[in-house]
Amino acid sequence: xxxxxxxxxxxxxxxxxxxxxxxxxxxxxxxxxxxxxxxxxxxxxxxxxxxxxxxxxxxxxxxxxxxxxxxxxxxxxxxxxxxxxxxxxxxxxxxxxxxxxxxxxxxxxxxxxxxxxxxxxxxxxxxxxxxxxxxxxxxxxxxxxxxxxxxxxxxxxxxxxxxxxxxxxxxxxxxxxxxxxxxxxxxxxxxxxxxxxxxxxxxxxxxxxxxxxxxxxxxxxxxxxxxxxxxxxxxxxxxxxxxxxxxxxxxxxxxxxxxxxxx
Numbered sequence: 527x528x529x530x531x532x533x534x535x536x537x538x539x540x541x542x543x544x545x546x547x548x549x550x551x552x553x554x555x556x557x558x559x560x561x562x563x564x565x566x567x568x569x570x571x572x573x574x575x576x577x578x579x580x581x582x583x584x585x586x587x588x589x590x591x592x593x594x595x596x597x598x599x600x601x602x603x604x605x606x607x608x609x610x611x612x613x614x615x616x617x618x619x620x621x622x623x624x625x626x627x628x629x630x631x632x633x634x635x636x637x638x639x640x641x642x643x644x645x646x647x648x649x650x651x652x653x654x655x656x657x658x659x660x661x662x663x664x665x666x667x668x669x670x671x672x673x674x675x676x677x678x679x680x681x682x683x684x685x686x687x688x689x690x691x692x693x694x695x696x697x698x699x700x701x702x703x704x705x706x707x708x709x710x711x712x713x714x715x716x717x718x719x720x721x722x723x724x725x726x727x728x729x730x731x732x733x734x735x736x737x738x739x740x741x742x743x744x745x746x747x748x749x750x751x752x753x754x755x756x757x758x759x760x761x762x763x764x765x766x767x768x769x770x771x772x773x774x775x776x777x778x779x780x781x782x783x784x785x786x787x788x789x
Contacts, residue, residue, distance in 0.1 A: 528723050528750075529662040531653045532625040532708075533597065534615045535566060535577070535585040536633055539642050543610060559583075562608060569600050574755035576665075576718070578710035584639075586626065586708065588720050588754040589616065590663050593652050601646050616650030621706040622720045664750045666707075666719040666729065667761040668697065669768075671743040673715035690715050693742030700735045704728075718758070721748075729775045745769075749778045 544550050559582040567577045570587050573596060577587040589597075597614050605611050613636070617628025632649030633639070653662070670677075670690060677686035694711045697719075701707035705728060707721040733744045745768040749760025760778035767776040 528620050528664050530622045530625045530720060531590045531618045532629050533587040533589045534629040534633060535587060536613045536639055537583045538611045538613055538645050539640055540583045541640050574753040576754040590653060591753045597648055611646050613647035616652060618651050618653050621722050622708045623702060623706040658752055660752050661750050662752055663754050663757040664721045665757040665761045666721050666746050666748045667765050668717040668744050668746045669765055670715035671745055692740040693736050696736045696740040700732050726775055733774055745774050747776050
């Protein structure tokens with residue numbers, strides 16, 4: 527069984543700040559957002575977690591292994607170096623979407639994202655050391671089959687982007703609705719999903735759905751571990767096995783550990 531710890535990172539009062547006292551230059555805002563994401567990724571990544579940018583004013587992190595002190599230090603670090611502050615809501619659940627729901631509820635109960643009085647909220651629960659297991663996090667790393675040959679070297683960049691995004695949107699919706707998994711575009715033709723205890727047939731089903739609905743062919747490597755970094759690296763190696771063997775799905779852990787029956 528998985529046990530995901532998800533943290534919602536929300537910039538406090540960001541919408542009003544961007545237009546006060548006057549609307550700010552868009553490229554200045556884009557620069558701030560990208561630098562903030564980079565600093566968050568470095569902080570969480572150095573502690574074996576993952577961060578995904580989603581809408582930039584809201585970001586989602588897989589934070590198995592980070593405790594309340596880590597989250598407090600992150601808030602302090604950002605508050606000392608940026609003109610904006612961040613609020614953090616954390617939730618734990620075997621289902622990633624339920625963990626994110628818990629994390630979101632903690633912030634929503636503290637006030638609106640555009641409430642000028644709501645600052646640096648720290649809400650939620652954390653997966654304590656005694657509750658952690660070697661199978662808490664299941665990471666799936668999806669890759670488009672021959673994206674360079676089919677899109678990058680044949681189409682202009684915008685049309686290539688549309689095709690990749692159509693595949694991502696279909697996968698994101700399918701995994702969320704059917705399994706409670708959360709999927710994030712990470713650049714190029716790569717998508718990373720944090721999943722519950724899915725099996726090999728579940729991944730084949732997701733790939734088939736994307737091909738049928740969006741016409742995009744995917745392959746996926748899956749890793750399972752106590753934190754996102756190890757699970758993600760195992761997923762990357764499993765994805766290399768897909769490329770080597772010409773397979774669509776590879777699981778890095780023994781099949782019995784990820785819910786697939788063996789003979």
